Amino acid sequence: MMVSAMRLNLILALSFLACLNFSLANDQRRPLARDRRRGVGPKRARKQTSNTALQQGRTAESNAQDGSIFIESYKNTKEPKPNYEVTAAKSEHCIFRGITMYDKTVWSPKPCVNCLCSSGEVVCDQILCPALRCQLKFQPIGECCPICIDPVVDAPDFSGDPPSPIDLGDPYTEISQSQRDKKERLKQDEEERIRKKDAERKQRKKQKKEEAERQKKLKEAKEAREKEEELRRLREEEEERAAAEERKRRMEEQQRVEEDRARRLEMEQREMIRALEEVAERAKEGLRGDEAAEDEDMVWLRGDVFQMPPVPPTRAANSPSLLALQEPTEPVEDDRELGEEETDVVEEDSEMVTTLLPPGCSISDVTVTCENAKLTGIPPLSIPELKSLSLQGNEIKTIPAGAFNGIPNLEWIDLGKNKIVSSGIDPQTFKGLKFLSRLYMDGNLLEQIPSELPSTLQELKINENNLKEIEENSFEGLSSLVTLEMEGNLLSEGNVNPQAFTPLKELTYLRLGRNHFRTIPQGLPASLLELYLENNLIEDISETAFNHTTNINVVVLRHNKLDESSIAPLAWINHRNLESVDLSHNNFYLVPSFLPKSLVHLVLAGNQIERIPGYVFAHMEPGLEYLYLSYNKLDGDAIEPESFFGTFNTMTELCLDHNQLTSIPMGINEMTGLHFLRLNNNKIRHISEDAICDPLNDNDSHLVALRLENNFLDPRKIPPTAFSCVRSYSSVVLKPQRIK
Structure with missing residues (x-):
């Protein structure tokens, strides 16, 4: 029974516990x-x-x-x-x-x-959240207290307490793990970013080092070029000195030859006078009869031939129309006296060569001038000493092969304003002139460059002809040519071979104005210093137009069809020697940008310019000195405060006359070196105290001339200090003014 009761009580207790749990x-x-x-x-x-x-x-x-x-x-x-x-x-x-x-x-x-x-x-x-002893904290979503996410948590010692709920499979363990992974990824990303940043920094450092090395190389190359230029300049100066000395020596030698010739002529004149006296004496004595009368007309002396006019002998000797043409190969000694028998021998053995200069010709020293003498051919001359021959303004049509055989030492020939055609010039005409340096053939009918020109030629002018083509070999052999002029012809970029200028290694001066070029001719020689292309049809300047002419100094492009958009940005901006550019009488509405850095002289007169953009001259080094903007359309809004930036310390001459300015342009009072200023023929009505002269500038007066006539100014209303920077008030032109 006891055992059954205990079992019953145990079952009841377990049932109670199960119900409570439920x-x-x-x-x-x-x-x-x-x-x-x-x-x-x-x-x-x-x-x-x-x-x-x-x-x-x-x-x-x-x-x-x-x-x-x-x-x-x-x-x-x-x-x-x-x-x-x-x-x-x-x-x-x-x-x-x-x-x-x-x-x-x-x-x-x-x-x-x-x-x-x-x-x-x-x-x-x-x-209340507990204090956490960690560096990295994280507050999960839905929780009110943060948690530690450090790999090693410096947590307090719980002295054998059981682990926290997180360690016992709390659902937030996964979140903490993901946060740690995320933190690890963030740390890796940060390390990767730091590595990339270090790599970029190293790359930039490497690039900076390479750039420094490149700049160093460029500087060394520039110094080498400058040194080479200096050596070349010194060499050229030495050559010029040597050439000058050579010219001086030749002039001295020529002078000595002239002095010897003058002494010889004087002695010959004395001998001739003495011989004439003897002939006259014999005529009086009747010794020779008729033969003595002939001796009065012609006298032979030392192998030279003189034609005696019916005037005193001294006048005949100095006459410009008489000339001894050829010296004897075996002259008779000066102290030889002509007797009666000797005179007869001379008459029999001597060969008389005599030529008269045509009417209208004259001789002076070593120059023969036959200008406008109505000649139809080259006169036959035999004067070895002759240096210059001018045949300008005649009617010469042809030049035969031996035209200059008697004058082989010619240095200058002027055949301008004749009627010479290309087919009338023999290919061998100029070949024998070994000293010819200047040949002028302006105003003829030539259609091509004469062939076989001597290599000594330094100056060739063929302006105002009918040149229709420049072939590749037109200038073959002219390596000494310095000046070439071909203005007023029918040339264009289509009939000028780009290789034609290759032989011209010394060409520095080229004139191609009044032709039909639409672009800058190609193949210009690298030695070129001055280029004249006025009165053409040029409407475009490409980036490669002046690539080979890096030494060019002057470019004249007036009277063409250029505007501000037709000049390529890199056409000439980096040229270091280009100092003068003439762009007058074109179609510009703005002062063009990208002008050469080295520009000193800029002519823009006669355009339609309405505005001067800001900083348009700022890139020039050392700076612009001469600026001509006359006869344009500049008005009161045309000039900005920064328009003349870069010229304040360099501007010397500024011409803004014949525009529509209503006031003195800004920036003029900052030009400390300005000497000449033209503002005449505008619409200026007022001049403020500091418009032209800066009252804060204590330097000496720098303006030499100031023109303000033909405006709307009242001289009585001009401030007394407005012209304080002008050296002399007499240099200020204010009259007349227009009637208001």
């Missing part, structure tokens, strides 16, 4: 179901379940004596103490949202809030 399980499932109905997601449900389990664990611990369930895993978990006071009440249970809570039960109805059932009353308070 009741508690139902109480736990109800709030979870409500949360699901309210739309709480699985993740939120897990978090709330974890919090509920934790809170129930705390409740079970505090009500163990009343028979509630005790969760062993949360036994030693330390929780923050709520800051509420427990008040006595009559009831032992609490009802919260339809759920019965035992006395002393603690639960969390929502994150960061703890509630306590105390004697039938529900008391809730905000949870």
Whole structure:
């Protein structure tokens, strides 16, 4: 019986415990179901379940004596103490949202809030987070307190307490792990970014080093070029000195030859006078009869032939129309006296060569001039000493092969304004002139360059002809040519071979004005310094137009069809020697940009320019000195404050006359080196005190001339100090003014 009773009691106790567990399980499932109905997601449900389990664990611990369930895993978990006071009440249970809570039960109805059932009353308070001793903290979603995510957590020693809920399979373990992975990835990304930054810094450092080396090489190359230019300049100066000395020596030698010739002529004149006296004496004595009369007309002396006019001998000797043409190969000695028999021998053995200069010709020293003498051919001359021959303004049509055989030492020939055609010039005409340096053939009918010109030629002028073509070999052999003029012909980029200028290694001066070029001719020699292309049809300047002419100094392009958009940006901006550009009488509406850096002299007169853009001269080094903008359309809004930037210390001469300016342009008072200023023929009505002269500038007066006539100025209203920078008030031109 005793054993049966004990078994019955044990069964009843177990049944009671099972019912109690079932009741508690139902109480736990109800709030979870409500949360699901309210739309709480699985993740939120897990978090709330974890919090509920934790809170129930705390409740079970505090009500163990009343028979509630005790969760062993949360036994030693330390929780923050709520800051509420427990008040006595009559009831032992609490009802919260339809759920019965035992006395002393603690639960969390929502994150960061703890509630306590105390004697039938529900008391809730905000949870206080514990202090964490770690560097990296993370607050999970839905939790009110942060957690540590350091790989090694410096956590307090719990002296053998059980592990925290996180270590016991808390659902947030996965979140912490993912956060650690994310942190690791962030750390790796940061390290990768640092590595990339270091690599970029090293790359920039390498590029900077390479750039420094490149700049160093460029500087060395520039210094080498400058040194080479200096050596070339010194060599050229030495050659020029040597050439000057050679010319001086030749002039001295020529002068000595002339002096010897003059002495010889004087001696010959004395001998001739003496011979004439003897002949006259014999005529009086009747010794020779008729033969003596013939001797009065012609006298032979030392092999030279003189024709005696019926005038005194001294006048005949100085006459420009008489000339000794050829010296004897075996002259008779000066001290030989001509007797009667000797005179007869001379008459028999001597060969008389005599030529008269045509009418209209004259001789002076070593120059024969036959200008406008109506000649139809080259006169036959035999004067070895002759250096210059001018046949300008005649009617010469042809030049035969031996035209200059008697004058082989010619250095200058002027055949301008004749009727010479290309087919009338023999190919061998000029070949024998070994000293010819200047040949002028302006104003003829030539259609091509004469062939076989001597290599000594330095200056060739073929202006105002009918040149229709320049072939590849037109200048073959003219390596010494310095000046070439072919203005007023029918040349264009289509009939000028780009290789034609290749032989001209020394060409520095080229004139091609008044032709039909639409672009800059190609193949210009690298030695070129001055190029004149005025009065053509040029409407485009390409980037390669001046690529080979890096030494060019002057470019004249006036009277063409250029505008500000027709000049390529890199056409000439980097030229270091181009100092003078003439773009007058074109179609510019603005001052063109990308002008040469080295520009000193700029002519833009006679265009349609309405505005000077800001900083258009700022890139020039050392700076613009001469600017001519006369006869344009500049008005009151044409000039900006920065228009003349870069010229304040260099501008010397500025011409803005014949425009429509209503006031003194800004920036003029800052030009400290300005000497000449033209503002006449505008619409200026007022001049302020500091418009032209800066009153704060204490330097000496620099303006030499100032022109303001033909404006609308009242001289009585001009401030007394307006012209303080002008050296002399007499240099200021104010009259006349226009009637208002």
